[in-house]
Amino acid sequence: MSDPMDFLLWTKGPAFEWAIAIFALGLLARLLEIFVIGRRPNYAEPRAGEWGPGMRTVFTRSIADPGTFKSAPFNVVVGWIWHVGFLIVLLLFIPHLELIKSLLGFAWPGLPNPVVDLVTAVTLVALVATLVHRLTHPVKKRISTVEDYVVWGITFLVVLSGYLAYHRVINPYPLALGLHILSAEIFLILLPFTKLTHIFTTVIARWYNGASFGRRGVAS
Amino acid sequence: MTKANKTLGESLREHGVSRRGFLKFCAATASMMALPPSMVPAIAAALEKARRPSVIWLSFQECTGCTESLTRSHSPTVEDLILDVISLDYHHTLQAASGDAAEAAREQAMKENHGSYLLIVDGSLPGPDSNPGYSTIAGISNYDLLMEAVEGAAAVVAVGTCAAFGGLPAANPNPTGAVSVMDLVKDKPVINVSGCPPVPMVITGVLAHYLTFGKLPELDQYHRPKAFFGQSIHDRCYRRPFYDKGLFAESFDDEGAKAGWCLYRLGCKGPSTYNACATMRWNSGTSWPVESGHPCLGCSEPRFWDAGSFYAPLSVPTGANGGTILAAGVTGAIVGGAVAALARKQVKAERADRQPVTVDELEQKL
DSSP: OOSHHHHHHHHHTHHHHHHHHHHHHHHHHHHHHHHHHOOOOOOSOOSSOSHHHHHHHHHHTTSOOHHHHHHOHHHHHHHHHHHHHHHHHHHHOHHHHHHHHHHHSOOOOOOOHHHHHHHHHHHHHHHHHHHHHHHHSHHHHHHOOHHHHHHHHHHHHHHHHHHHHHTTOSSSHHHHHHHHHHHHHHHHHHGGGSGGGHHHHHHHHHHHHHHHHHHHTOOO | OOGGGSBHHHHHHHTTOOHHHHHHHHHHHHHHTTOOGGGHHHHHHHHHHOBOOEEEEEEOBOOSHHHHHHHTSOSSOHHHHHHHTSEEEEETTTOSOOHHHHHHHHHHHHHHTTTTEEEEEESBEEOTTSOGGGSEETTEEHHHHHHHHHHTEEEEEEESHHHHHOTGGGSTTOTTOEEOHHHHOOSSOEEEEOSSSOOHHHHHHHHHHHHHHSSOOOBOTTSOBHHHHSSBHHHHOTTHHHHHHTOBOOSTTSHHHHTTOBOGGGTOOGGGOBOSHHHHOBTTTTBOTTTTTOOOOOTTSTTGGGSSOTTSOTTSOSSOOHHHHHHHHHHHHHHHHHHHHHHHHHHHHHHHTOOOOOHHHHHHHO
């Protein structure tokens, strides 16, 4: 990697191959572990079905209940803003869709670049706000671990490097694009082994909660 | 006065170039090189007095496309004449002499202008560790010929991507062990004029700069003149507004292509390519690849042959494919499955050991 173009080709070639392989291996190992182990058998007689309440909870938990919102409005609002922003940027930016198409063989329509650009800027501001909040909130500060900061760091880096590459702030461009791809690859590698796994396990966990409530006959 | 001793101004007048035409060229050169207009008289004065430098042009592992680009430029133009008035003492394709006479001309020019001639190279060459027989001229290996010529050169201009970065001959698997001029020449100034082929005006512009200032222009990290390679194709592309609006052609004959929308999704490498095509254009400023509806291949960048498909968008990785992901996924499934199977075994064992107790039994015990 003696020059920017070498660096870019490395990130698009061998580095991507390693990152996607570690991601696929790690994620499948973890998901399969979760599914196959299952839960300890519950011998109590079920009072109601599991599937309905389970599926319902997958969606209803997306909206915070009034109590949670009242006690932590910042978490709910800013959390929503940057999560939605991140997903829009990841899944609706045309160059990302071309990447998805090359891997999966299909893609979906994207958004115009200026829209994605605006969403990216909002996401970045919201992400900075979450860090400030974490560093200043007495309870959050105390319960934050190194992993929390590493995960915030890599998430922020992916979005920031993409924003800088799009606006061609870093020169030459192969270096800017290479940095963005590399940070996305680090994100992919960390994903199965940190709390970033929630991208895939949130749905499972919510279903389990709902199903468990349903089985016991309480509101899910 | 012999031809070689004439100043550029005298030669141009002899060729019927008017003062007005000459100054126009000087102004174009100044703007091309991003110099202030106040520099135009200085350029004109310097060029007027410039002696025709001896130029030796060596062609190695190349396709002659660079020479074609230069010579097939519209004619007659001031640029052509500038070249004409350079004392081009050795050039395989263009010189009349052949065989021993040609080599003698080269040797004579090198001897007479030792320390002051400009060496232009097009094509890559087998490195010092490669079989020298892959490419020879008059029985001399490319490597020996280059090193001998470099010794007395004032500067070396590597014309074309092959000479600048290795180009096609150096593409994977690089059967001839091809290297660039920059890889071999360390003790002389090397200027890279990359492109496959380079824009003719860029070649003549670099020569004009050398004649004017007696030194090479400001270079980027790839030793390319910043005046021509300082901005990317994407930044100067007339289709850029479509990129900014998110309007893309998705195939070569769809409505977007007909409307002249951005070619990013068809594999345009404009964002990562630094060259002057978008501003200078080709064929007397008639058009350039993107204007004719074809994405930029990124031909002025190192390793453009090995950077994945010309028609794959810039964001598409060259490495992984479905097979890699599948293999990794299967391995992950096996690992996860094994861990889970162990845990499940434990759960089953616990279930087997389960001793249910009814309420009646409990009451009896108490």
